[in-house]
Amino acid sequence: MATLRDLSIILLACGAFAVALVPLALAGAAVYGLWQLQRHENLPSWLRLAQAYLELGRSYVALAMRAAVRPIYKVHSFLATVQRWLGAIAELGGNQ
Numbered sequence: 001m002a003t004l005r006d007l008s009i010i011l012l013a014c015g016a017f018a019v020a021l022v023p024l025a026l027a028g029a030a031v032y033g034l035w036q037l038q039r040h041e042n043l044p045s046w047l048r049l050a051q052a053y054l055e056l057g058r059s060y061v062a063l064a065m066r067a068a069v070r071p072i073y074k075v076h077s078f079l080a081t082v083q084r085w086l087g088a089i090a091e092l093g094g095n096q
Contacts, residue, residue, distance in 0.1 A: 036042050043051070 037044075037047065
């Protein structure tokens with residue numbers, strides 16, 4: 001009876017492998033196809049245009065984020081400078 005149990009487990013594992021192999025092959029084919037499309041000589045013109053617009057949008061977002069973060073960096077830099085000055089003043093006062 002143990003042999004039959006082991007054989008059935010092996011058959012179930014083979015079936016699960018066969019069922020899992022189909023989505024894995026489809027995902028691999030999709031990745032390979034997208035990799036081929038990313039090569040510039042294989043890229044259709046409409047997709048190249050869409051890629052250029054996405055790059056333009058990404059650069060505008062980066063510019064906006066730099067503008068949004070610049071005041072925060074200025075304030076942080078100012079506070080760090082003041083903190084350094086106060087630390088130096090406190091260190092001078094402690095040596096006397």
